Amino acid sequence: MSTALISTGAETRLHYMDNLRALAMLAGVVFHASLAHSVLMHGFWPTADVGNSVIVDVFAWFSHLFRMPLFFVVAGFFAALLVQKRGIGGMLGNRFARVLLPFIVFWPIVYFSMGWLIANAAANMENLSPLLKMLKPGLANPDRPATPPTLVHLWFLPYLMCFCVLVWVVHALEFKAPGRWLASLKPVAIATVIPLVLVLPLVSVPAPHPAPESLFPQWWALVFYGVYFAFGFQLFHHAGLLERIKPAAPILLLAALIAYAAFLILLRDTVVANPNPLVHVLKAVLEAYAGFWLTLVCLIYGKQWLDRSSRFMRYVADASYWVYVVHLPVLFAIQYPLLDVNAHWVWKFGFSLFATLGIAFASYQLLVRNTVAGRFLNGARNKSHVSSAKAAIVGGSL
Amino acid sequence: MNTSMNNPPQASQLIKQLVIKDWELYQKQFAAYVVGLLVGLTLIGAGRTWAFYAGGLLLLVLLICVGGFAIQTSLLNERKEHTLPFMMSLPITPMTFFWSKVLANTTIYLVPFTLVVAGTAFLVLFTPLPDGILVWSLLLYGFLAANFFISLGTAMVLESEGWNVFVQIAISTLISPFMLALGQIDAINSKIRTNEIVWSQPALLILAAELGVMVLSLVIARAVYRRKDSFL
Numbered sequence: 128m129s130t131a132l133i134s135t136g137a138e139t140r141l142h143y144m145d146n147l148r149a150l151a152m153l154a155g156v157v158f159h160a161s162l163a164h165s166v167l168m169h170g171f172w173p174t175a176d177v178g179n180s181v182i183v184d185v186f187a188w189f190s191h192l193f194r195m196p197l198f199f200v201v202a203g204f205f206a207a208l209l210v211q212k213r214g215i216g217g218m219l220g221n222r223f224a225r226v227l228l229p230f231i232v233f234w235p236i237v238y239f240s241m242g243w244l245i246a247n248a249a250a251n252m253e254n255l256s257p258l259l260k261m262l263k264p265g266l267a268n269p270d271r272p273a274t275p276p277t278l279v280h281l282w283f284l285p286y287l288m289c290f291c292v293l294v295w296v297v298h299a300l301e302f303k304a305p306g307r308w309l310a311s312l313k314p315v316a317i318a319t320v321i322p323l324v325l326v327l328p329l330v331s332v333p334a335p336h337p338a339p340e341s342l343f344p345q346w347w348a349l350v351f352y353g354v355y356f357a358f359g360f361q362l363f364h365h366a367g368l369l370e371r372i373k374p375a376a377p378i379l380l381l382a383a384l385i386a387y388a389a390f391l392i393l394l395r396d397t398v399v400a401n402p403n404p405l406v407h408v409l410k411a412v413l414e415a416y417a418g419f420w421l422t423l424v425c426l427i428y429g430k431q432w433l434d435r436s437s438r439f440m441r442y443v444a445d446a447s448y449w450v451y452v453v454h455l456p457v458l459f460a461i462q463y464p465l466l467d468v469n470a471h472w473v474w475k476f477g478f479s480l481f482a483t484l485g486i487a488f489a490s491y492q493l494l495v496r497n498t499v500a501g502r503f504l505n506g507a508r509n510k511s512h513v514s515s516a517k518a519a520i521v522g523g524s525l
Numbered sequence: 526m527n528t529s530m531n532n533p534p535q536a537s538q539l540i541k542q543l544v545i546k547d548w549e550l551y552q553k554q555f556a557a558y559v560v561g562l563l564v565g566l567t568l569i570g571a572g573r574t575w576a577f578y579a580g581g582l583l584l585l586v587l588l589i590c591v592g593g594f595a596i597q598t599s600l601l602n603e604r605k606e607h608t609l610p611f612m613m614s615l616p617i618t619p620m621t622f623f624w625s626k627v628l629a630n631t632t633i634y635l636v637p638f639t640l641v642v643a644g645t646a647f648l649v650l651f652t653p654l655p656d657g658i659l660v661w662s663l664l665l666y667g668f669l670a671a672n673f674f675i676s677l678g679t680a681m682v683l684e685s686e687g688w689n690v691f692v693q694i695a696i697s698t699l700i701s702p703f704m705l706a707l708g709q710i711d712a713i714n715s716k717i718r719t720n721e722i723v724w725s726q727p728a729l730l731i732l733a734a735e736l737g738v739m740v741l742s743l744v745i746a747r748a749v750y751r752r753k754d755s756f757l
Contacts, residue, residue: 299555299556300557341570342647349567
């Protein structure tokens with residue numbers, strides 16, 4: 128193991144990972160808030176508003192390419208740290224307590240509250256979104272067939288738990304080849320070969336890739352996010368990897384932006400009834416490369432700019448898990464009534480976003496931070512000068 | 526040595542250590558099963574008919590293999606590889622050994638078994654599949670569990686590898702006839718394609734018989750095993 132964590136101490140190295148994780152989760156709130164005003168999602172999103180703009184799509188899908196991948200890289204990194212600190216059994220126990228148990232507790236609440244919000248909106252709103260219009264007759268029918276439940280936006284928790292179990296599998300089977308292979312790769316090879324692996328799962332789903340909300344594991348999501356998780360895991364053991372790629376960061380950013388621009392142009396093909404298969408493959412290639420490069424850029428610049436202790440960021444990092452778990456029902460509760468409000472989409476978007484964040488952070492401060500719920504989600508909070516990242520790991524947050 | 530063996534706290538500690546030892550030995554195979562389990566569930570969730578059946582079949586095969594290989598690793602190989610003398614050198618009674626093996630194997634089997642049964646119940650109840658198939662499925666899983674306990678009981682009392690393999694193969698061949706037999710029972714078969722979950726009298730009788738076979742297998746194995754006052 129060549130990790131710098133051992134030689135330089137955890138406190139000096141983990142701020143950026145913890146801050147990146149928090150920012151990735153908050154970017155999820157912004158992403159979901161923006162979907163109400165997305166042109167691309169207008170027919171599929173329950174809170175789709177008549178006020179929408181392509182500008183929203185440009186920014187929303189940009190963040191979508193690297194937001195969850197970045198989260199899984201960080202999750203893999205922290206899983207490796209937990210294995211080093213507590214062993215495989217300790218890591219699994221910690222993940223069970225901080226990932227699976229919160230999922231078991233919060234999923235039913237979130238799922239049924241969102242179902243109630245949809246039914247309530249379909250019954251009471253005048254300007255229904257296309258999806259609500261489609262669902263309304265079915266929702267009004269008491270004898271409608273039961274639809275299979277979904278994981279909603281908490282899908283990442285069971286996948287994360289699954290990847291942690293797979294860490295044990297790899298450990299038990301003494302499968303060390305991927306780590307050695309990654310360590311042997313040159314920066315150029317890392318930036319070009321790994322995204323190639325991501326193309327196959329992306330080809331099997333529509334672009335932009337959807338959330339794997341089905342209760343059964345989706346193979347594409349296991350491979351796609353699993354690669355990112357494994358990359359994060361290996362990043363912990365090969366701390367010099369990011370430094371080796373760092374000189375190429377500006378080129379990667381530029382290349383990612385060009386790839387994303389091309390991806391956006393090709394996205395127009397999505398609305399065509401029979402999209403060209405070659406165009407679909409090309410979209411998957413662009414999505415894979417742009418997403419991976421942007422994730423690398425986030426890690427490199429995150430390490431450069433976010434690797435410092437900050438009371439504000441520490442608070443945000445502590446709150447981010449709770450904020451992400453509760454944000455979608457809160458957001459929907461705000462956005463449904465806004466469907467009947469005659470205002471520019473910018474105001475609606477801004478209001479729904481800041482009101483959601485305000486409620487989520489206020490509820491964190493009042494109901495979670497200093498209560499049993501806070502310890503349940505994030506473990507015991509370390510009040511010393513040690514970084515939240517270390518506290519989070521030692522206490523065992525997400 | 527006998528004094529320490531009769532001390533219940535120490536016996537339970539020894540059983541725990543032996544269960545952990547069996548788990549350590551079995552870990553690699555179990556890890557491979559977890560991968561298989563994940564592949565099976567992924568196939569079921571793929572949304573295609575062929576993948577659904579392939580995933581279901583894979584889960585059934587895995588359930589049979591998990592039990593079979595656990596018994597093979599922790600009991601039969603131990604005898605074949607002459608590691609039993611090591612066990613004999615420990616301060617344990619034959620009954621401590623018996624319970625450690627029963628607990629280790631049952632735990633190893635019940636973890637994937639519970640997952641698969643819970644997954645099936647969920648799949649039946651929350652998808653357009655007819656709910657009535659749940660009774661048929663649970664009876665089939667009960668049959669697999671009964672097979673496992675018969676194999677475990679046999680392995681505990683019969684030292685011949687040949688006889689053990691024979692018993693495992695013999696009861697495995699009964700799975701298809703059992704499925705066919707269930708299809709012949711009108712009270713069960715007529716409800717498979719409906720949304721009614723009916724625990725009819727024949728279904729309850731079969732379930733009770735399966736539970737009875739599981740308990741009886743362990744009771745008989747224990748009765749035979751307790752007659753031993755040493756490992757030899």
